[in-house]
Amino acid sequence: MNKNLKYFHTEQNTQGIVLIHPSTTDSNTNELDQLEEFIAIALIFLGDPDIKGIIYRNPLSAKETDYKAMYTLASHSDIFEQRLSLLLSKIPDLQQHKPVISIVQNDCLGVSMAAALWGSRRIATREARIGFSESRYGLFPGFGATVLTSRLLDPEKAVPFLTQGTILTAVQAQEAGLIDQVVVDLTEALESAQQYILQNPLLKATMYPLPIHTEAFEASAAIIKKRSNGLIPGIDHCLQMIRDARELSLRDALIQETQHYTKVWNSPEALSMLRTQYYGIREAIRPDTSTGFELKKLGVIGAGMMGSGIAYEGARAGIDVVLKDVDLTQASKGKAYSEKICNKLVQQGIMTENAQQQLLGHIHPTDQMADLENTDLIIEAVFEDKVLKAEVTIESLPYLNEKGFFASNTTSLPISELASVSSKPENFIGMHFFSPVDRMALVEIIRGSKTSDDTLKKALQMTRQFGKIPIVVYDGPAFFTSRIFFNYLLEAITMLLEGIPANEIELQARLAGFAVGPLAVLDEISLSLMLHVYDQLPELHSSQKRCYNYLVKLVTAGRNGRKSGKGFYDYDSVTGKKTIWQDPEITKADHLPAGEQIRKRLLHVISLDSFRCLNEGVLQHPVDGDIGSVLGIGYAVHTGGVFGHIDQVGLPDFVNECQAFAEFGEQWEIPPALKQLADRNFSFYSGFDSNWK
Known part of the structure; x- marks a missing residue:
């Protein structure tokens, strides 16, 4: 036979x-x-x-x-x-x-x-x-x-x-x-x-x-x-x-x-999800051995939640990590964060006690900058303040080895500006990790105006060594993920001020496919942090100013989010249970929009700004936007991401619907380039292949 x-x-x-x-x-x-x-x-x-x-x-x-x-x-x-x-x-x-x-x-x-x-x-x-x-x-x-x-x-x-x-x-x-x-x-x-x-x-x-x-x-x-x-x-x-x-x-x-x-x-959903979450991610994590770079010693400055999470991921990858903070007690707390994660994994039977000890043995807390001597990479993860970041950059740079590079973990500060204090800006790059680092797979790598190809390759290699999924974006206000995320939050506050009830906004966000409602997210990151981020932007348009002023009002009233016990939600001090809060000073709209319109506004506003990022060169490839939106901000997974969503709607319909939302603010202005593409009935993808050149 x-x-x-x-x-x-x-x-x-x-x-x-x-x-x-x-x-x-x-x-x-x-x-x-x-x-x-x-x-x-x-x-x-x-x-x-x-x-x-x-x-x-x-x-x-x-x-x-x-x-x-x-x-x-x-x-x-x-x-x-x-x-x-x-x-x-x-x-x-x-x-x-x-x-x-x-x-x-x-x-x-x-x-x-x-x-x-x-x-x-x-x-x-x-x-x-x-x-x-x-x-x-x-x-x-x-x-x-x-x-x-x-x-x-x-x-x-x-x-x-x-x-x-x-x-x-x-x-x-x-x-x-x-x-x-x-x-x-x-x-x-x-x-x-x-x-x-x-x-x-x-x-x-x-x-x-x-x-x-x-x-x-x-x-x-x-x-x-x-x-x-x-x-x-x-x-x-x-x-x-x-x-x-x-x-x-x-x-x-x-x-x-x-x-x-x-x-x-x-179904369009299956195609979009396969394209982004299988082929897109597989290409993003594909190893590149051409650099010959291997990260053996990592310095992390700042032992807060972000720095501690980065240290844990480095140790998990078998890398020796020097975790630096202003005092040894704070640095040791950063190592304790890793110990807490390991204890949970041991209890669940996922990690052995021996593996736990090996991992923790890779983390070395310190208050001495000199302990960073001969590091392959230093990542600063201090507070989002240009002056503070400049200080730690200048102080730590001499301890990098000859082939090492420096990374700033920032959500929105311009990388080119941060790199200006370095004598070798070509060795400076942005690496935006997401919190909690041990559970978030994405790393947004931001290339500054002087970042070299070699530094970019090393950053990609290091990200893959961590077992993370990288996307590469170029410098610009708030880069990509933070920028589009702020538009999601902006639109929610805009709708709230229009008189749409808070619980309806949260409900429709979840029904649209978002991982978490926008008001709940604002409470988690804290309203004051959102204000701080807005303060870093070069200018605000009128919709942003209106939202900014409202956030100032809430923070002044003590409603700063979960940590303060109240924000857009009220939090029970004993159980931690949250209930949505409706601002009594906001008059409910006489005619509430249909749920579909709320869902479209939340989805469309992010996709529209994602196109601006692509058109401006912040993004180079649509698939990076799709991966970044799904993994970074919890964008609706069934769409495959921001550009997959536009393709599912159809670009002509998408543009028409965005134009219909123009009355709600400047965030709905349509770039001429997008109108031209709509006239051609352009799609960002044909099957699995990108049409963007």
């Missing part, structure tokens, strides 16, 4: 057991073609009375799903659905009469794991990692994965596993019920599989509907729906299939899954 096969090799032993495994390592091979050939081979062998069972390894030659190729296939929706339905309709035939055992190894994710579920039993080697990461990108597990998993697991386990992109170890998967046996290696897996086939020659698989625990399913589904607000089609279709998987026969459920799967692949 082997000479007639394109993708597979088969071996049959004297006991009537067949082993099927890929014969090609070509990662460009069409996955659907491979799976069609695999199932055809398997059914031929199962029809042979001399064959007792089948053992198969991952039938796909590629290590990971080629989403671009799958998108192309799925775009021909009728043909794709027909082929996939025909393929999946044959899965029940694999699970009847004779044992078919899959061997799960290494990273068995996505379609590879789906194929592993086709058999009647699964044996995993100890190092295997199992899951469906496509759920993170707007899709849901297809190729039978959702149906088969839903029939193996109880709904309360199946729902989060299938919708959240969770990756399990082999042991965790066995405990959940996805894996039947965990063994040491491939040799033991093959031996165990053969033994099982010989001891269990006949199967009695359930092909019919299974009972579903409705209350457990609805409770679990409600949690997921609350997080997504129905904005991510993959989640909605997946939840429907989890229910249907038990209420229909296996064959009918599998065919229905293909219908849902095809629809999701052809």
Whole structure:
């Protein structure tokens, strides 16, 4: 048979057991073609009375799903659905009469794991990692994965596993019920599989509907729906299939899954999320070894929350960190921050005590600037004050080694101006970390007017060494993420002053897909910090001045945010519970706008200013704006980011809607360049490719 096969090799032993495994390592091979050939081979062998069972390894030659190729296939929706339905309709035939055992190894994710579920039993080697990461990108597990998993697991386990992109170890998967046996290696897996086939020659698989625990399913589904607000089609279709998987026969459920799967692949949300959160991020973290730079000793000046977080991340990457503050007590508190994080990880079983000690051993608190001697990189993370930052820069620069560079962690201060105090401004760069640093993946790297290519490459390399995701922007007032974030907050305050109730603004922000409502965010960062940032801007337009004056009024009244116990919310001093506060001095609008208009204003105002950043050269590539907006400010994930949102709306409609909002302030002024693009019906992307040149 082997000479007639394109993708597979088969071996049959004297006991009537067949082993099927890929014969090609070509990662460009069409996955659907491979799976069609695999199932055809398997059914031929199962029809042979001399064959007792089948053992198969991952039938796909590629290590990971080629989403671009799958998108192309799925775009021909009728043909794709027909082929996939025909393929999946044959899965029940694999699970009847004779044992078919899959061997799960290494990273068995996505379609590879789906194929592993086709058999009647699964044996995993100890190092295997199992899951469906496509759920993170707007899709849901297809190729039978959702149906088969839903029939193996109880709904309360199946729902989060299938919708959240969770990756399990082999042991965790066995405990959940996805894996039947965990063994040491491939040799033991093959031996165990053969033994099982010989001891269990006949199967009695359930092909019919299974009972579903409705209350457990609805409770679990409600949690997921609350997080997504129905904005991510993959989640909605997946939840429907989890229910249907038990209420229909296996064959009918599998065919229905293909219908849902095809629809999701052809949704703009799936394309946008894949483009940003898979391909965009993968390109951003791609290593560049051309610098030959390796960060071994890091100096961090300022042991506040930001500096302490940077020190923790450096130590976690195995880098020696000197954490400097004005006194040793404060610097030691910075190290205690890392100890607190580690203690929690140890309690959760994520980190060993030995690993904790190793990590903490990398952090050296000090009040002596001389301890920064021979550092590869110094990051200053002191308060957002130009004079203070200049002082620590001048004092610490002599301690950099010959090839070292200096970075300022700032949210909005101009990098070129901060670099002016350095004798080597070409070795100066901005690195905007996000708080809390240990949980925020993004680092915004800001290139000053004199920053060299070599320094930029080193900063990118260091960011990747930290395990972070970098975007590169150019200098300008508040750079990119802070600038667009301020517009989000500005629009919320503008609407509040128009008489739109605070609770309605917060509700519509969440329904639009924002991670946190704008007024809640303002309370977290503190209103006085927002005022300080506005003070750093070269000038304010009238809408900004109006909001600035209102913030001054609230701060003067003691409403400075969470830390003061009240801001746009009131905070219970005992429980910490917050309740929205409605300013009694603001008259409620006679005619409240529809929720859709509020949502559009919040989304559009950020995207509009993002285009200004792109047009002005602060951004070089739309995908950087998309990554930065989603990871940095919690922009609606289903859009794929600020430019993905414009494409989903359509640029002509986007411009028309923004023009309709002109009465609300100068923030809605349309750049002439954007109007010209709208006249051409321009899209920032065609599929996965950028159209911006």
